[in-house]
Amino acid sequence: MRPExxxxxxxxxxxxxxxxxxxxxxxxxxxxWPGRNLGDTRTALDKFLDQPEMQxxxxxxxxxVISAVLGPNPGDNIEAITQLRPEPFVLExxxxxxxxxxxxxxxxxxxxxFWSWSQQGRAIDIKWGDSxxxxxxxxPSLLSALFGDSNGFLDLPAVALFQGSQNLSVELRRLFxxxxxxxxxEPTFFNNPRNIRVDIVFHGVGLLPKGVNQSGSVG
Amino acid sequence: MADMEQANxxxxxxxxxxxxxxxxxxxxxxxxxxxxTPATRNTQLRPEPFLCKxxxWATTGDTLRFYGLPMTMNxxxxxxVVECRFGDSxxxxxxxxAGLVRAVFGDSNGFLELGKGILLxxxxxxxxxxxxxxxPGFSANDEADGAPPAETRWDFVFHGVGLLPQGVEASxxxx
Numbered sequence: 001m002r003p004e005x006x007x008x009x010x011x012x013x014x015x016x017x018x019x020x021x022x023x024x025x026x027x028x029x030x031x032x033w034p035g036r037n038l039g040d041t042r043t044a045l046d047k048f049l050d051q052p053e054m055q056x057x058x059x060x061x062x063x064x065v066i067s068a069v070l071g072p073n074p075g076d077n078i079e080a081i082t083q084l085r086p087e088p089f090v091l092e093x094x095x096x097x098x099x100x101x102x103x104x105x106x107x108x109x110x111x112x113x114f115w116s117w118s119q120q121g122r123a124i125d126i127k128w129g130d131s132x133x134x135x136x137x138x139x140p141s142l143l144s145a146l147f148g149d150s151n152g153f154l155d156l157p158a159v160a161l162f163q164g165s166q167n168l169s170v171e172l173r174r175l176f177x178x179x180x181x182x183x184x185x186e187p188t189f190f191n192n193p194r195n196i197r198v199d200i201v202f203h204g205v206g207l208l209p210k211g212v213n214q215s216g217s218v219g
Numbered sequence: 220m221a222d223m224e225q226a227n228x229x230x231x232x233x234x235x236x237x238x239x240x241x242x243x244x245x246x247x248x249x250x251x252x253x254x255x256t257p258a259t260r261n262t263q264l265r266p267e268p269f270l271c272k273x274x275x276w277a278t279t280g281d282t283l284r285f286y287g288l289p290m291t292m293n294x295x296x297x298x299x300v301v302e303c304r305f306g307d308s309x310x311x312x313x314x315x316x317a318g319l320v321r322a323v324f325g326d327s328n329g330f331l332e333l334g335k336g337i338l339l340x341x342x343x344x345x346x347x348x349x350x351x352x353x354x355p356g357f358s359a360n361d362e363a364d365g366a367p368p369a370e371t372r373w374d375f376v377f378h379g380v381g382l383l384p385q386g387v388e389a390s391x392x393x394x
Contacts, residue, residue, distance in 0.1 A: 117281070178282035180284040181366070
C-alpha cells in the first residue's frame with residue numbers, strides 16, 4: 001500500500017476513505033495511476049502557470065462555493081451565484097454534491113439510502129457560466145452527465161481563466177422527482193418530494209501580484 | 220503509461236501554436252420507450268476546431284422513477300439496453316457496428332478519457348444516435364413489473380479544448 005493511495009493507509013480501512021487518492025484516481029487527469037487516466041503527471045494548471053506571462057503572479061489556493069436550494073416540482077428552477085474576489089481565478093476542478101440523495105427524517109420508506117450514484121443528478125439539469133460566457137451555450141445538461149457523478153470530481157481538460165470581481169453562476173432546473181417506484185402497480189414515493197440543497201464547488205488558484213500573498217492585500 | 224505520456228507530449232506539441240480554451244458540448248436525446256426506433260440528435264460546434272478529450276453521459280432512466288425497483292444498482296440499467304452510434308460530418312466512429320452505451324462510453328458512474336483526443340473540425344455537428352433494445356424491469360412471480368416504458372432523456376457531454384489562434388482568447392472574438 002503506497003502512502004499516496006490515501007489516508008488512513010491500512011488496506012482494511014482503505015474502502016472507508018472516500019477522499020482517498022486511490023479512490024479518486026479514476027476521475028483524475030493527472031498522476032501515475034494505472035487505468036483510466038491520461039498518464040500525464042503535470043496538470044493543465046501546472047502547464048498554465050509555467051507560462052512566461054504567469055511568472056509575475058503569485059498563485060494562491062482558491063475555492064468558491066455555489067449553494068442552491070431547488071424545489072421538488074417539475075419545472076422548479078433556481079439561479080445561484082457567487083462573487084469572485086478581485087483577483088483573477090484559474091479554475092481547475094469542479095466538485096458537487098446534494099443532500100437530495102439522502103433519505104432524511106421524517107421521510108418514510110425502508111430507510112436504506114444506499115445509492116451507488118446520484119439519483120438527483122439525473123433528474124436535474126444545469127447551465128453554468130460567468131458574466132461573459134455561458135459554457136454550454138443554449139443546451140443545459142443533466143448534472144450527472146456534465147460534472148461526472150457526485151462520487152468524485154471532474155478535472156477540466158484545460159483551465160478556465162475568470163476575471164475577478166464578477167459572478168460565477170449556476171442555473172438548476174428540476175425535471176422530475178426521482179424517488180418514485182411502483183408498488184403493487186401504484187406509484188409510490190420512496191422518499192417524499194422536498195427542497196434539496198445542491199453545492200457546487202469550483203477549485204483552482206487566484207492570481208495575485210508578485211509579493212502579495214493574501215487576497216485583499218494592497219501590497 | 221510511457222506511451223500515454225508520449226501521446227500527450229505529441230498532442231501538446233502539435234497544438235502548441237494555439238490558445239486552448241476549455242470547451243463542453245452537450246447532445247441531449249429524448250429516447251422513447253418503444254423498441255427498435257433510432258433517435259438521433261446533434262449539437263453544432265463553434266467555428267474553432269474542437270479537440271475532444273473526454274465523454275461523460277447520464278440518463279434520467281437510471282432513476283427509480285424509470286426502472287421502478289426500490290434497490291440500488293451499481294451500474295447503469297438503461298445503458299445496458301440501449302445501443303449508440305456517434306460521429307461528426309466526416310466520421311462514423313463505430314463504423315457499421317453500434318455499441319451498447321455502457322460498453323462504448325463506460326458506465327455513467329464516471330467518464331471516458333480519450334487519450335490523445337479526437338480532433339473535430341469546427342462549424343459542424345457532432346451527432347449521437349440511440350436505439351432502445353429493451354425496456355428494463357424485473358419480474359416477480361413470473362409477472363413483469365417495474366415502471367412502464369416511457370421517454371427518458373440522455374445527455375452526452377463532449378469535453379475538451381477549443382483551439383483558437385494565438386492572441387484570441389474567446390470564441391467568436393474578432394481579434
